[in-house]
Amino acid sequence: MRKLILFLLSCMSFVALAAQRPVPVKPRILVSTDIGGSDPDDNQSMAHLLMYSDRFAIEGLVSSPSYGNGSKQEILRMIDLYEKDLPKLKQRESKLATPQYLRSVTKQGKHGNAPYAGYTKATEGSEWIIKCAKKKSTQPLWILGWGGLEDVAQALHDAPEIQSKIRVYWIGGPNKKWSANSYAYITKNFPSLWFIEVNASYYGFFSNNNTLDSIKTTDYYDQYIQGAGHLGKDFRSYYKGEVKMGDTPSLLYMMDGDPNDPTRESWGGSFEKFRYSPHVVFNRVTDVNDTVAFCSVVEFHFKGPSINIPADSICFWMETTYKNVVQKWPGYYLGNGEYGIKYAPKQAEVLSYNFSSDIEGFSLPQGKLVVTNLWPGKHNADDYKLGDNWYTDKSDPQLYDGKIQGGKTITKWRKDVLLDWAKRWQWLK
Known part of the structure; x- marks a missing residue:
């Protein structure tokens, strides 16, 4: 039976990968997250990132909780779980990041939201953003925002010259509610920044409004994760195993096709320019x-x-x-x-x-x-x-998933994404 399951997953993975476009170069990423705060979907997305760490040049994991009790310690706890599962994972993928390296790039950012001005004083996280952005490289540093923008705003305030060296994919929506002051500071003072603002599309990843595939977020755990190592056991702690992962589209965007073209179709959504916020x-x-x-x-x-x-x-x-x-x-x-x-x-x-x-x-x-x-x-x-490089959720009514603007630009790829991930969960069984 186990061999049959592995064979079927292998077949399903082939189908999933057939839909995935090649990425021109392994992207440099820095994740800014409010993990450990009020919304545990960040833990689910962190598990996804760690299990696919071979796909990225991870330069930073910054705790940036504009709301709630998120902390650097929660990132480190997830890395500890990953370390326990790594021997099995490396049997199938040798290029996964080492726990020692990941701990070395984990930093604490600002606790709480910024005041009216949009910034306050430097943090370990904001200084790390500046350091990474200033590295000599032929490619930009992609900042994937899973929480507030406080540390990004602080970094831009303290070192405005990094504006041309970074690109931001930000999960806005509720995060924008808590981070309105920092967002306003960035849009007002850095209109030439390269920025993808995702206020709605990301809901499509876990929406079951108009299920377009055979994968349901409510039973994915039982079908594919249960019994899969330490990360699998931990996954059950969040929403009783139901897949939320509202921040994961930022990773998917970097895994599928050329990230320099936000208007393309990709696992992480498709976006259009907008000239005013x-x-x-x-x-x-x-x-x-x-x-x-x-x-x-x-x-x-x-x-x-x-x-x-x-x-x-x-x-x-x-x-x-x-x-x-x-x-x-x-x-x-x-x-x-x-x-x-x-x-x-x-x-x-x-x-x-x-x-x-x-x-x-x-x-x-x-x-x-x-x-x-x-x-x-x-x-x-x-x-x-806004300048020439701001993008956001597509406004075409045909791309709404129920009330979710642009939701179908992500929902349509969910089956491919989750079946591809199912293969990696199987490595842990």
Whole structure:
């Protein structure tokens, strides 16, 4: 029976690889992740990265938790599991990265999101980004963003000359909500950066809205992972083994075809250029007559009492509710009686919010905001103008997977991807 399973997986892998395009050169990558934070899909994606480490020149693994308790230690824990499985993996693939090397490039970035300015001070992670970007190489350093942009923004602030040496594939969406200040800093000050902003397409990797293949994310563990080494046992700890892996499309993009052409079809999606990033400024509390696109940077400015605290200090909060949980977003004192906050709604809805503060004389009513389901939506006077190398989810309605913009550009390849990975899981059995 075992020989039959191996034969079938070998056949399935051949089919999967037939759909995979050659990559011109092994890409240099640095992964910025909030692993260990509030969303355990990063652990699933880290397992995928480690098991395919032969496909990349991994130059950094940076812990960048803009929200939650993610840490460098969680990356190291995953490397420990990988080390236990490596003897079996290397029987089939000798070029996998060594645990010793991976530990040497694992760095701690910023804990928590950046203030209104979008940056604060250097971290081990941001300094490592600069060091890697400045290496002499004929190819760029690809930064794969699985969490916030705090360390990327800090690196660009401290060494703006690296802008031409890096390329970013960023899983935005919810991460943008937590990292709105750093995102705004980058778009405003580095419009010539080479950047793929994925706010929706990545959902297609784990969506079962309109299943286009025979692979379901809900039973993949039982069929292909169960009993597969230490990484396999650990995989069951996240979502009870259901495949989420919202960050994995960044890896898939680097594994399939020429990454210098984001408009091509690839395992990690297909994208289109966009020339502006929506940025809407309100000098008041909004109501249901105000509409923005999801993932827009919505900025509120208010007049209030002049107080004696440093500019960029947190002094009020915006409160929203998500799945019956109250979430609080920090607002800042800008000086001279000016207050400001940036917020990026992650989904289409009628958003209700309210503000709270301990400052006497600073009181605001509750507000509402209508969020639409088409990114980047209509132009606004305060939009961030972008250069020639910004790309994002395709807007063609035929490529929506349910409500997921561009979702089908990734969903269509899921069977190929997961069957290819099934072969490597089999190596551990």
